Amino acid sequence: MRIHNFVPLLCVGGAFALPTLPWLAQFPVQGLVRCWGMFAPFPEDRTIYQVLKDDERYSRLVKAIDLSDRVIDLLDDPACFSPTRHYSFSASLFFAVPNTGIPHRQPSHGDDDDDELDCTSVAPKRGDERDIAHDLGHLVLQVEELDDIPESRDKDHRKEALGRIIRGILAYHILPEKLDSAALVQNSTYATNLTLKDGSMDYQPLRLSVQSTIVPPRLRINTVVDVIKRDTEASNGVIHTINIPLLPPPSLFGEMFAVPEVFSYVTSAIQRVDLTGAVDRWWSPGKGDHGSFVGAGITTFFAPTSGAFQRLPHKLRHFLFSPFGAKALKKLLEYHIVPQVALHTDYVHDTASYTAFVDDQKTGIPLYAYNLTVPTLLENYSLNVQVARYKAKIPLPGPARYFTRFVVNGRDVGPYDIPARNGALHVITNLLDPRGHHKEDDKHYGHESVDVDWEDWEDWLPQWAMQD
Secondary structure: OOHHHHHHHHHHHHHHHHHHOHHHOOOOHHHHHHHHOOOOOOOOOOOHHHHHHOOHHHHHHHHHHOOOHHHHHHHHOOOOOOOOOOHHHOOOEEEEOOHHHOOOOOOOOOOHHHHOOOHHHOOOOOOOHHHOOOOHHHHHHHHHHHHHOOOOHHHHHHHHHHHHHHHHHHHOOEEOOOOOHHHHOOOOEEEOOOOOOOOHHHHOOOEEEEEEEOOOOEEEEOOOEEEEEEEEEEOOEEEEEEOOOOOOOOOHHHHHHOOHHHHHHHHHHHHHOOOHHHHOEEEEEOOOOOEEEEEOOOEEEEEEOHHHHHOOOHHHHHHHOOHHHHHHHHHHHHOOEEEOOEEEOOEEEOOOOOOOOOOOOOOOOOOEEEEEEEEOOOOOOEEEEEEEEEEOOOOOOOOOOEEEEEEEOOEEOOOOOEEEOOEEEEEEOOOOOOOOOOOOOEEEEOOEEEEHHHOOHHHHHHHHHHOO
């Protein structure tokens, strides 16, 4: 409970204690209590939708919300925060994008004919929503373009198609729990209101991640989206304003492929040994309008950075990417893939049992900690995972700070808890040794650092790769 919620109680208690003082025996206590009502904070009686609609700074977002009655009902339901309602049908936290976070239409600079809108680009045909970029900002632009199109059945169809897409994207901006900024940083990830119907994440809600930094003081969502205004209260939840829209995440492979400066080695290696289907999920068209999503529905991947490959002995790196080392490369990559499991530091779906959380806030003792042994795609090989979540004890102003120690096979993991359409992505800076151990440091040869785990690779790796 916030401090200001205690103030009326303290003042009322103090008021009733005042008549015990001789010189205040005749003070009208009831009047004092009534006067306090003039200064006590009034609870917000508008819903999330009403707060946004009444604020011109969110007018463009509201225009998109208005295309979907289901989203309006969700954000405008006064019973959303009722404890008797099921979370999956409630909206208690909404990440709202102001007008400044949405791109504006660019003026045309051609002939008059060029100034006419290309109506064919406004929205996809029914069933083809998967083919457009899931960018809320550009979808809002398309919604605004509809105002310039004459009324017709085609326009109605486009509005309906855009409404379906926007509904899905806005569902990713909604959490089914009322979390102010202080509560939001207590965990690393949260389930959103977006659940995909194609089997991704084993029909579990897609997740988003939260990062909080001290210097500079910052609250971020999914690593790149900043919370620029926190804790706007509504009767059915809370609003946090973000600088740009959230995007439902792509597949594990899609996320890595989008950052080649970090993952160019591992994405090339995955494609080279035909393991794309183990970490990717994509639409496979069928005959006519039929098709389906294929690939990994739910997976966790410990993704080695390009630096991890570059720290391998020079000769080993050439061996792995040669025709002679393809089998070894494939087995090493399989050892980094945990199939049929979504493993975040604070969430595990469909995996073996793990130790109970430890709830203790004493110095040096984690809020929770657990060990996991998870099977990998490499048959008969498993990974050991250790997670501990701590509350920082540094006396700084503002909400409490939390941090997580995440280790796999003795190696530190980070960044971690990157949500994907089909699981969880964790970044590691050293390749994991399938022998299940590692040495403590690297060796430096000139300006190069070499991972000492792999110094003796010629003594065992080629033979291990040939084993069934």
